[in-house]
Amino acid sequence: MEIMRKLNQDLFGNLRIFCTRVVSLGNGIVRRYCKLWDFQSLNVAVGIGSLLFCLFALVCVYFYLFPSLSPVRHSYEIVSTPRNGSISAEKCNVFEGKWIQDESYPLYNASQCPFAERGFSCLANGRRDRGYTKWRWKPKKCDIPRLDVQKILGKLYGKRVVFVGDSLSRTQWESLICMLMTGVDDKRSVYEVNGNKITKQIRFLGVRFSTYNLRIDFYRSVFLVRPSSVPRRAPKRVKSTLRLDLMDDISKEWIDSDVLVFNSGHWWTPTKLFEMGCYFQVGKSLKLGMPINTAFRKALDTWAYWVENMVNTNRTSVFFRTFESSHWGGKNRNTCKVNRRPWSRTNGRDRSKISDNIVKVVKQMKVPVNLLHVTRMGAFRSDGHVGTWGDNPSVPDCSHWCLPGVPDVWNEILLSSLLNG
Known part of the structure; x- marks a missing residue:
């Protein structure tokens, strides 16, 4: 501390001498070249400019010595930790990397997890090659820490984790439950709160880990905003609308949570919207000509406003x-x-x-929101899809993922972020 005090005195002392010399030099130049004219105003201007320069220099030195008082900037990279469990000293974009083979994977056996939906359990549905379960995501400058289930269950004790979105969100929800169940001795202590079977027909599913007083819920909300009935005097082709300015009517159920994970996108297509007679609405105005990409951005803005005003981000990640x-x-x-x-x-x-669109909206938000930017990492995994090993082999599926598989990595990144938070 004494050294820092002495350093500060020296820096500010030298800077004061420097400023004095700059002001004197400016005045001398003006007097030398302006003897024949009355340039008093110019002399004053140079003096003021020199003073402002010195003040600017003082501010720069101040923020150099006290960086903690500098303006806060949002960072949307998730901090990862090395695989030895120690915290990384520098931030790492965990979404830039490659897939490498790892024989220690998969992280669980889907056939032993009652919450892994049959339609996503590819091995149980006849897939013979197991290679797709043996890949680990390796970021360029760091590692995602090994899954420590006991540590995570301790971190999540008494918490409520909520997933909101479409069937891809349900896949991630199932993956997380199966991952955490590997650390529970009494499997009967983990149950769906309403006794429901895991299926896409149910809008709400909640699993309780009673030993840890932990709830992991899923809410099906494929658009996030509110589906609505046909407004008066609408054309016959309009069968329903999406209120882009209103959140889904079940959004009130999401607020009381400790971790809140959203996704949306796969239903924002002409086949899911216009061909089904669903069009966009803002207030009382029907937006028949609005492009889907524009409507999605409007829906995201509504979601962002809801998060900023309804969610206590001091409590909820x-x-x-x-x-x-x-x-x-x-x-x-x-x-x-x-x-x-x-x-x-x-x-x-x-x-x-x-x-x-998701990235742009999140970066403009006034409250901290973590991006799970999985688009690129999933682009490589043509091997990880359900294909013909779903619950209906006659209908191939290159959208959803097998479990165990790609969604497990999303959860590894999610959990490592929570542990580091």
Whole structure:
């Protein structure tokens, strides 16, 4: 402390001498070249300019010596930790990296997890190759820490974790439950609160870990904003609307949570909207010509306003997962070929307008929201989809993921962020 005090005195002392010399020099120059004219105003201007320069220099030195008082800037990179469990000294973008084979995976056996939906349990549905379960995501400058289930269960004791979104959100929800169940001795102590079977028909599912007083809930809200009935005098083709300016009517159920994870995107398509007679509405105004991308951005703005005004982000950690790459092929994107290994390149699937909109909105928010930017990492995983190993083999699926598989990595990143938070 004495050294820092002495250093501060020296710096400010030298800077004071420097400023004095600058002011004197400015005055001398003016007097030398302006003897024949009355340039008193110029002399004053130079003096004031020199003084302002010195003040600016003082401010720069001040913030150099006391950086903790500098303006806070939001960071949307999740801090990761090395695999030895120690905290990394520098921030790392965990979403930039590659997939590497790891024989210690998978993290659980889906056939032993009653909350892994049959439609996502590819091995149970006849898939013979297990290679897709043996891949670990390796960020460029760090590692995602090994899953320590007991440590995580301790961290989540007495908490409520809520997932909100479409069926891809339900997949992540199921994955997290199966991961955490590996650390529970009495499997009967983990149960669905209403005794429901895990299925896509139910809008709410909640699993309780009674030993840890932990709830992990899922709410099906594919658009996040509110579906509504047909307004008066609407054209016959309008069967329903999406109120882009109003949150889903079940959003009040999400507020009382400790961790809140959102996703949306797969239903924002012409086939899910216009071909089903669903159009956009803002207030009483029907927006028949509004493009889907514009409507999605408007819905995200409504979501952001809701988070900023309704969620206590001092208590609740909010996450938004970006669009998950699908791997449909063919001219009409209706063929599904599931590879044995990940692609070596992203083949253009590492970017998405949906993800771009999510990133832009989150970065403009007034409260901290964590981005789970999984678009690029999923782009490589053409091998990880359900394909013909779902609950209906006659309908191939290159959108959803097998469990165990890719969604487990989303949860590894989510949990490492919570542990470091």
